[in-house]
Amino acid sequence: MYVLGIESTAHTFGVGIVDENLNILANVNSTYVPQKGKGIHPREAAIHHSENASNVIKEALSKLNVSIKDIDAIAITLGPGLGPCLRTGATIARFLSLQYEKPLVPVNHAIAHLEIARYTCNEEDPLLVYIAGGNTIITTFVEGRYRIFGETQDIPLGNAVDYFGRMIGVGYPELINVEKLAMKGEKILDLPLVVKGQDVSYSGLITSALKLIKDGYKIEDVALSFIEYAYSMLCETVERAVVYTNKESIVLTGGTSRSIILKDKMEKLAKGQNVRFKVVPAEYAGDNGAMIALTGMLAFKCKVSIDPRKSYVKPMWRIDQVDIPWR
Amino acid sequence: MEIKKIEPIKKGAEAEIWKGFWFDLVSIFKIRVPKAWRHPLLDQKIRTSRTIKEARIIYSAMENSVRVPYIYDVDPENALIVMEFIEGNILKEVFKSNYKDFSKEIGRIIGKLHSSNIVHGDVTLSNFILSGNEICIIDFGLADFSNRDEDRGIDLHLFLRNLESSFSSIAKECFNYFIEGYSEFFENYDEILEKLDEIRKRGRYVEERRKIKTF
Structure with missing residues (x-):
């Protein structure tokens, strides 16, 4: 039994295929790269997806040497994400479902990041920290759903670092380059540390950091301070969540989990709290088709599917709105 | 400061609470422990400023006739507040x-x-x-x-x-x-x-x- 999963929430159009034992047999991804110094333009990204979709799907199928007819279900991410991108992916998935008479399985993109991390890290019930360009969520599974223990009140961590990086012109990929700059910093400057209960907020931090640059402080020191404040806010809420939930492990997932400095901090945090710490493998950190296929297979086995005519995209779909019958 | 920690009462995410003696008074010691994951300079800054702020707030509450633990001593550098142990x-x-x-x-x-x-x-x-x-x-x-x-x-x-x-x-x-x-x-x-x-x-x-x- 095979499930083919389609990812298209933001800059990546990806197709993954998994079998009934959750082996990942294909993971082919094509990523739209924004114009230099710019962020993702939703329409441009959607155009990229529609232009590359058929090749990505064909390449994924060729990895198994099967045709689309051998696939048992099509999994599609309906949200959360950028409307134009979601609609492009959904249109393709609906077409495949109707044309080849395959069940269509709806997948929440954020849940997929959690499930691929749980599966690849071999952790049954961890505290999950999902950090990316679109999300910053601390979550655990309680009574049928993933419950949000803490989240960002405004922009996500990945978005904050990327934006700061673009404003100071470090170039792509911003996360790596801002951290390189930060490692050369020596001073910790005053910035706002915004932790509200279990939630964090990053928008004020960016404004203040950019103001320090304008005021003539050394760019390396500002980068160091920005990174330290941003990550400390997250670590503080994660540590509270570990103590509160009593989980035995922390698993980091999402594109921003590629961060070297944050990984180091989380490792120390886990050691201090005497819990295991794992990070999703790099190839499954960013958006990818495999995670949609994997989550789609979990859902499909529990007989989750959706009528293509009702498969509207949900750009604001929260993880705590999704029932998880496979746990 | 003459202090003697006797027994741990609670370990939270941010601070540890100990029972002990401050001179000959039974007291509570609240210590914000250093975090290895924080940059040392930021760590010191946060622990010191939060300790001062908490002590100020407790003192201000007391001045406004709210029953709170009396503050015996504050050591900002070590992020320590010594306060009354309340029986009950x-x-x-x-x-x-x-x-x-x-x-x-x-x-x-x-x-x-x-x-x-x-x-x-x-x-x-x-x-x-x-x-x-x-x-x-x-x-x-x-x-x-x-x-x-x-x-x-x-x-x-x-x-x-x-x-x-x-x-x-x-x-x-x-x-x-x-x-x-x-x-x-x-x-x-x-x-x-x-x-x-x-x-x-x-x-x-x-x-x-x-x-x-x-x-």
Whole structure:
């Protein structure tokens, strides 16, 4: 039994295929790269997806040497994400479902990041920290759903670092380059540390950091301070969540989990709290088709599917709105 | 400073609580421990500033005739506060025995804090101690100086949620008594109740989440 999963929430159009034992047999991804110094333009990204979709799907199928007819279900991410991108992916998935008479399985993109991390890290019930360009969520599974223990009140961590990086012109990929700059910093400057209960907020931090640059402080020191404040806010809420939930492990997932400095901090945090710490493998950190296929297979086995005519995209779909019958 | 730590009482995410002696007084030691994951300079800055702030808030609450632990000593550099050990029971454990009066008294305490521009930030029944006939409020680790209705509303929200999770069958009744006491010391209590209503409908609080429109 095979499930083919389609990812298209933001800059990546990806197709993954998994079998009934959750082996990942294909993971082919094509990523739209924004114009230099710019962020993702939703329409441009959607155009990229529609232009590359058929090749990505064909390449994924060729990895198994099967045709689309051998696939048992099509999994599609309906949200959360950028409307134009979601609609492009959904249109393709609906077409495949109707044309080849395959069940269509709806997948929440954020849940997929959690499930691929749980599966690849071999952790049954961890505290999950999902950090990316679109999300910053601390979550655990309680009574049928993933419950949000803490989240960002405004922009996500990945978005904050990327934006700061673009404003100071470090170039792509911003996360790596801002951290390189930060490692050369020596001073910790005053910035706002915004932790509200279990939630964090990053928008004020960016404004203040950019103001320090304008005021003539050394760019390396500002980068160091920005990174330290941003990550400390997250670590503080994660540590509270570990103590509160009593989980035995922390698993980091999402594109921003590629961060070297944050990984180091989380490792120390886990050691201090005497819990295991794992990070999703790099190839499954960013958006990818495999995670949609994997989550789609979990859902499909529990007989989750959706009528293509009702498969509207949900750009604001929260993880705590999704029932998880496979746990 | 002559101090002697005797036994650990609680290890939170941010601080450790010890019981011990300060000179010959039985005392509580609250220590914000260094975090290896924080940059050393930021770590020192945060621990020092939070220690000073917490001590200031406790002192200010005391000046406004709220029963709080007396502060014996503060060591900002080591992020240590030494305070009175309050003999008694955690209110949560004895709450049922006289919940009407307790709820009303908690309302008075929070009303006094709010009219002194202090918000507690962690109003749960575990953070009150019944000592003799007196109720004492503890743990100002998440407290702040604030006159914003938003922050005051959060205090009420936290207390109501705590009642609902620990004493659901009498939660509503208790909260009404709470408001009775609260309104004695906080004049514009109806504005805070409005805010509370708004907070309870926000997306990030799962149970009372509003329906987010999807299309």
